[in-house]
Amino acid sequence: MGRLRRFWGWGYEHEGLSASEQRSLAERVQPFIDASFVAREPPTPSEISLPAPRLDVPDALAAWCSRDDFARAGHTYGKSFRDVVRSLDRTWEHPPDVVASPPDEAGVAAVLEWASDAGAIVIPYGGGSSVVGGVEAPRDDDRPVVSCDLEHLNKVLEVDRVSRAALIQAGTLGPDLEAQLRPFDLTLRHFPQSFEVSSLGGWIATRAGGHFASLHTHIDDFVESVRAVTPAGQWESRRLPGSGAGPAPDRLMLGSEGILGVITQAWMRLQDRPTFRASAVGRFATFGEAAHAAKALVQAGLWPSNCRVLEAAEAWMTGAGDGSEHLLLAGFESADHPVEVPLARATELVRDHGGTCAPKGGSSRPDEGDGKDASDGAADRWRSAFLRAPYFRDEIVRLGLINETFETAITWDRFDGFVDDVRRATEEALQSVGAWPALVTCRLTHVYPDGAAPYFTIVAPGHPTGRLEQWRVVKTATMEAVNRGGGTATHHHAVGRDHRPGYDCERPDLFAAQLRAAKRVVDPSFLLNPGVLIDP
């Protein structure tokens, strides 16, 4: 069975911060802490108290359906700041009535059939790492709720070494997926921050952003075909390397966030495990210069696998820098050939754009399979901080702070003003709710020839009992600023329930009507994750 998942926050029990991580954290967030705040202890299972479930489980499904409070509490929320605060507050609002963990695809179909008969809602649940309210029950729907956890659909079913592809069950979590591919010397190389506790199905359903900072930024291009179970039957696309036959079926399932079916398995395009790597860190006086150097790298067609731009304050906060310089972390990798040549050109471009750059040589260390770069120094420190950030977040929230992130994407012509405007709107909102002094930092997580994906992190003092309301005001302001400036409601965090206001302003109205019509075809009762993406 392995480790126990934290039911109130990120990851696993006993994976909390080490003593040195605690010291590092204290040093950085001390300025924002209200000295009078008493750190909140995590809830224990005995503190969970939920209303009685409104659903009885049919005998045929009883072996893998739970009405237990612990399971229900653990499936009530995703893992956003709001979710952790509510769990620390011992408040589980609108918990699912039943947590179903079907053993196979037929079990998923049985859950949908049962829910349809019982007039219940079904919320597909993969790793549960949503930070946008994507696995949470709707507030305005009185129907009973089944959380359908795909944890048992966790296998790589078939590997096609010739085409470098594999058929993988949707509930497979990142580490399990990579472990099963390793014997074939293959890797998906999809390493979102949520890697440890997110699933293939979740990545597809939310168009997750992964390891690659340029070129194949989202999971989308790695999907060869998809199978899903819907209330109207099975939806399955053909395995093809490329097709121009009508609108791509998979692209409708990609980003469907559980409203068009429960994704059960997919053929995924894989990579050989990289053995050549080289990286460099560019250092800049301004964030804008660093960003435009990153633009130059991708417009040059160098396609770095890593190309992250860290604002000085964010570099300091994550331990990647001392806060005096803005950093561009550029890395190249290949399973076939040395990558010093593109790195050298990247280094030139960094210098051409006003940066200084100390390249690190390439290496051929065996891949760790966890997205780790072979270089040490700033990139390694940042990578480590990146993967551990959610654990830090839980601690910061326990200490009474507001700590949340949001992200978007914008074309380069609007980039500079956009980042400034969004930051200003965020800071003003934080001030207006008394969450001040605060730190609002920015990094670029993904870079495109025509734009970039800015990612903002907020650390602010929270009101002892009013943090959620403070955050609601700030989140609304950020969403409005992003939308006003022409950005997207989300580059890779997904829409869920939390981003609906921004998303509703952004997608074509007629497309929303088309999506609603497409949903009605496969889910006439609107039982699949209702309220996510669209209303009935």
Place this chain on the structure above:
Amino acid sequence: MGRLRRFWGWGYEHEGLSASEQRSLAERVQPFIDASFVAREPPTPSEISLPAPRLDVPDALAAWCSRDDFARAGHTYGKSFRDVVRSLDRTWEHPPDVVASPPDEAGVAAVLEWASDAGAIVIPYGGGSSVVGGVEAPRDDDRPVVSCDLEHLNKVLEVDRVSRAALIQAGTLGPDLEAQLRPFDLTLRHFPQSFEVSSLGGWIATRAGGHFASLHTHIDDFVESVRAVTPAGQWESRRLPGSGAGPAPDRLMLGSEGILGVITQAWMRLQDRPTFRASAVGRFATFGEAAHAAKALVQAGLWPSNCRVLEAAEAWMTGAGDGSEHLLLAGFESADHPVEVPLARATELVRDHGGTCAPKGGSSRPDEGDGKDASDGAADRWRSAFLRAPYFRDEIVRLGLINETFETAITWDRFDGFVDDVRRATEEALQSVGAWPALVTCRLTHVYPDGAAPYFTIVAPGHPTGRLEQWRVVKTATMEAVNRGGGTATHHHAVGRDHRPGYDCERPDLFAAQLRAAKRVVDPSFLLNPGVLIDP
């Protein structure tokens, strides 16, 4: 006004074959020609005789709507083998009643409104180069027909040099589009074989396959946002470099083949004009070896811009080779850096896979903007033959032969057997209808890490009056073989009316129902290109 389009065949009048091209053609197709066949002369406008149009044009639209027989005949068909035969036969079946050429987007909306009131069908028409019956009226629909020609929406409206993107009207043909981008030193680098007479809107509506043989094979990835007019109003997506907000709206419009709206303009991602190029030709004893060498190139992540594999017979037919060897044409290009390093690795891989290879050095000749490779020799001869092929096709058809192509895509694990099976099925069908001896050759037009896009060309003797029926039998057999083997009905030619049987076997049934529902939202009367992709 420039050159006059051929109303009965490919391209422009006075662009027919040169004397030397005629000689080259005669030499190659002579073995297939029935000596008793009298070459058909192209029809003249005076030979056109059509039933009277069933629609009156409202005064407000009269200035740019034509009920003229010449315009109607020219808009009756696309440019497939069938289309040319029917035109040479002076047979224009189901011609449009009116050809509308709106001056702007408001005019397009006016056409849809008028058609809706008049109970007419509207067929969006860009360059008219469809080879799949995509711009042809349905046979089983009695409604009058308006062909909506976007020829006047032919401008680049706005250029964003910073993000390397441009807002381009959908009716802009390939050469006009590149000419308008040239002053900005930008290029779309989308060079399908139809480049000369196909439009941006057509490329988007059919998910055209372009210049790049790997990586960005279809137009899809170059679309930043789309605007379309539908009977239910305007459909417009937001300009974004990347978004993960729900299913991508543009991906529903991409491949919609005119059934979801008339695409009027799009923001397109552009490239700097390449100045570095290098190419090489690999020579192999078997087609399979050449194909698997191409696989190695893309699985290595070298992403050649050109990576075409020509069967020996196809190399001979196009003049690229003498027919004794199978060729792999590999080319690299960049606007930023020399490309000798990836070419050298490609050359190694060719040799590792049993080929011989004489690399040509890189060059920095200014780009011609027409997709021409700077190298000479086999690649150049092939490129020239590629672009001139449709003119040759018209001549071959005039000489009484069957000359058609079809294409698909398949994963590598099935590749070898698949190509053999499809070829055998095609040859058997040709024999069964007496179109024998025939030449069935194969090339790979696009290559993916997980598969390839085989493209078949047929040259066969045709029955003097029965070529269409012969072809119908052969086409059905090829479609069945492709489908049986797990391929797609089309990699980049689109579905139209001709590929419906194959497409219907391939797409998920529930997706077809979703597409139908999505159509109903924007086109409740099913007036837009009915019968293409789906039935009402």
